[in-house]
Amino acid sequence: MAETPKDSAPKDRREFLWKLGTGAGVVAIAAQTVASLRSLVPNVSYDAPTTVKVGLPDEFPDGLKFLPDERLFVFREGKTFHAISAVCTHLGCTVRAEALSQPEDTTIEGQRLRLTHRFSCPCHGSRYRGDGAAVSGPAPKALAWYHLSVSPDDGQLTVDLAREVGQDFRLTLA
Amino acid sequence: MATIKGLLKRSPDTPEAPGVHPQALWSFRPRSDREAGDAIVSNLLLHWFPSKVYKPSLDWSYSFWLGTASAALFLLLVVSGLPLLMLYVPSVERAYQSVKDIEYVVTFGWWIRAVHRISAHLMVVAVALHLVRVFLTGAYKNGVGQGQCREWNWVIGVVMLLLTLFLSFTGYLLPWDQLAFWAVTVGTNIASSIPWIGPTVRELLIGGRTIEQATLIRFYVLHCIMLPGALGVLFAYHMWRVRKDGGLAKADHEAVLANQQPVPPVASKTYTLLGVARGTAPTVKVTSVEAPDLTVSAVPDLTRRAAIVVLATFALVSILASAIPSPLEEPANALVTPNPAKAPWYFLWLQEIVTDTTIRIGSFTINGAFLGGVILPGLLITLLTVWPWLDRSSALSTGRWFPKDRRTQNAMFLALVLLVLVFTVIGMFLRGPYWNFYWPWEAWPEIPARI
Numbered sequence: 001m002a003e004t005p006k007d008s009a010p011k012d013r014r015e016f017l018w019k020l021g022t023g024a025g026v027v028a029i030a031a032q033t034v035a036s037l038r039s040l041v042p043n044v045s046y047d048a049p050t051t052v053k054v055g056l057p058d059e060f061p062d063g064l065k066f067l068p069d070e071r072l073f074v075f076r077e078g079k080t081f082h083a084i085s086a087v088c089t090h091l092g093c094t095v096r097a098e099a100l101s102q103p104e105d106t107t108i109e110g111q112r113l114r115l116t117h118r119f120s121c122p123c124h125g126s127r128y129r130g131d132g133a134a135v136s137g138p139a140p141k142a143l144a145w146y147h148l149s150v151s152p153d154d155g156q157l158t159v160d161l162a163r164e165v166g167q168d169f170r171l172t173l174a
Numbered sequence: 175m176a177t178i179k180g181l182l183k184r185s186p187d188t189p190e191a192p193g194v195h196p197q198a199l200w201s202f203r204p205r206s207d208r209e210a211g212d213a214i215v216s217n218l219l220l221h222w223f224p225s226k227v228y229k230p231s232l233d234w235s236y237s238f239w240l241g242t243a244s245a246a247l248f249l250l251l252v253v254s255g256l257p258l259l260m261l262y263v264p265s266v267e268r269a270y271q272s273v274k275d276i277e278y279v280v281t282f283g284w285w286i287r288a289v290h291r292i293s294a295h296l297m298v299v300a301v302a303l304h305l306v307r308v309f310l311t312g313a314y315k316n317g318v319g320q321g322q323c324r325e326w327n328w329v330i331g332v333v334m335l336l337l338t339l340f341l342s343f344t345g346y347l348l349p350w351d352q353l354a355f356w357a358v359t360v361g362t363n364i365a366s367s368i369p370w371i372g373p374t375v376r377e378l379l380i381g382g383r384t385i386e387q388a389t390l391i392r393f394y395v396l397h398c399i400m401l402p403g404a405l406g407v408l409f410a411y412h413m414w415r416v417r418k419d420g421g422l423a424k425a426d427h428e429a430v431l432a433n434q435q436p437v438p439p440v441a442s443k444t445y446t447l448l449g450v451a452r453g454t455a456p457t458v459k460v461t462s463v464e465a466p467d468l469t470v471s472a473v474p475d476l477t478r479r480a481a482i483v484v485l486a487t488f489a490l491v492s493i494l495a496s497a498i499p500s501p502l503e504e505p506a507n508a509l510v511t512p513n514p515a516k517a518p519w520y521f522l523w524l525q526e527i528v529t530d531t532t533i534r535i536g537s538f539t540i541n542g543a544f545l546g547g548v549i550l551p552g553l554l555i556t557l558l559t560v561w562p563w564l565d566r567s568s569a570l571s572t573g574r575w576f577p578k579d580r581r582t583q584n585a586m587f588l589a590l591v592l593l594v595l596v597f598t599v600i601g602m603f604l605r606g607p608y609w610n611f612y613w614p615w616e617a618w619p620e621i622p623a624r625i
Contacts, residue, residue: 040378040381040392041377041378042377042381042382042388045382045383046382046386046388047382047383047384047386048384068509068510069509071509089541090528090532090541090542090543091359091360091363091364091367091528091543091547092359092360092363093356093359093360093511093515094509094510094511096511096513120608121511121608121609122511122512122513122514122515122607122608122609123356123360123511123514123515123525123609124525124528124529124542124609125529125608125609125610127608137529137532137609138528138529138530138531138532138541138542138543138546139532140532140539140540140541140542140543141539
């Protein structure tokens with residue numbers, strides 16, 4: 001027997017309400033999940049700023065100075081400065097510098113560079129040359145070079161840890 | 175009062191309406207099968223056991239009771255974690271000091287911390303050995319029961335092993351000492367080596383770009399609430415599945431041997447005693463279960479052995495905790511990486527792998543962090559997970575040590591286990607400053623603590 005509209009109406013309503021209820025439940029759970037997970041993604045970063053003043057140029061000795069807070073090596077040769085990261089490119093441990101017994105002179109990217117140190121990582125044994133190039137061990141790439149400048153207000157050396165530069169970068173003071 | 179006395183005094187012989195238990199309390203020394211079954215049915219803590227168990231599956235030398243030991247250790251970890259929860263302060267300024275207080279100032283604090291730490295180490299061992307045992311005996315295979323899906327219980331087990339490892343990992347961040355800080359640095363950088371999504375995953379894990387307060391509180395909540403909760407739920411499910419699958423795999427093996435002709439499955443005594451649904455419930459062939467000389471009552475045979483295992487585990491942990499002091503390194507110092515910086519022993523094989531797997535093809539480099547830290551362990555876990563579906567050995571090899579037709583896969587599995595152990599030993603004993611190779615008799619060079 002064919003269903004009359006009268007017969008099917010309550011069934012449709014029941015089905016509709018069932019779907020509405022289930023749908024509302026699913027949407028509610030999904031929304032709460034999204035809200036909970038999204039709340040764990042920070043909107044404000046309280047991390048240390050990436051542009052840091054590290055002291056007057058005169059405070060830096062010729063050769064190398066390690067800045068533990070910035071995990072950075074700052075090299076000075078007369079009036080020329082450059083900065084190499086101390087963060088191992090493998091898994092982020094802080095590499096250690098060892099002075100070479102005999103400094104070497106090389107040319108990298110058309111710029112003369114005096115290599116006074118080499119670096120090794122205590123975590124997995126990566127080794128780097130004085131210019132940051134990965135020599136052995138698991139490190140996949142060279143240590144980063146960062147941009148150095150002189151702060152116009154107080155003349156301090158300023159490093160920008162968010163700005164990687166090429167290995168021909170030098171800051172030369174007048 | 176009188177009613178309680180009356181209940182307790184009621185004789186087990188008193189005729190009762192069906193379903194009414196003759197005694198208010200159960201007995202751990204039942205005098206009859208009825209009393210033995212009653213002990214299971216009327217005890218909340220025991221009702222997840224069958225009332226009859228297959229006797230050979232209780233053998234010490236079959237399962238070594240490693241699952242029970244793991245559960246006992248988990249219980250011990252929860253219990254010893256409660257006082258620690260009240261004494262520990264999850265803040266970067268105070269975490270180290272509060273652990274130091276627990277160690278040196280709080281009465282019995284050192285012992286509670288040692289119990290927690292030793293149990294954690296032993297749990298990693300027990301869960302791993304349990305997995306090895308289940309693999310070698312082919313206990314993830316289905317035997318003769320209906321509705322068995324032991325392969326899924328194996329998958330649950332693999333997840334529980336990962337949770338156990340992750341619990342350890344989150345736990346050793348909490349003292350906020352040097353080991354903690356650098357382990358988390360390395361661990362989260364492994365996550366960040368995944369192409370595309372890696373850095374986001376790391377940021378979500380540590381709640382920012384540097385390891386700070388947000389990291390500590392995330393790991394704290396994971397360690398104290400989310401992971402133990404997940405493990406508890408999975409544990410309950412794991413046990414329920416063991417029940418549903420007809421007990422340990424050994425029972426299936428014996429049943430197949432006892433009766434190799436196909437017999438239509440019949441609801442077993444084990445399940446009908448409890449009134450668990452017939453038909454769709456897993457059943458064991460009647461020949462094996464009905465043989466009275468092969469089954470024993472769970473109370474007291476199973477409960478007695480379980481009690482022995484749990485008590486022995488507690489005793490072992492107590493003794494070890496009194497004898498082995500828990501180390502606490504220097505406070506976390508983001509400025510100085512210890513040299514060598516070693517992970518805890520159960521992650522040393524991974525540390526060794528991430529060291530050895532950076533691949534260079536021309537100018538193209540794959541970071542060992544990704545290959546050794548993500549791809550290889552991921553492959554290993556995937557292989558473990560899907561293995562029950564790849565294993566084509568016969569049902570006769572279910573629940574047996576070293577059956578002939580599983581010889582190759584058992585050998586391969588043991589070779590992998592051995593490889594992990596070899597890497598662990600290398601990492602533990604043969605690596606010195608800068609992760610250089612040193613024989614045990616070679617002295618490490620003097621390295622200044624700071625440059």
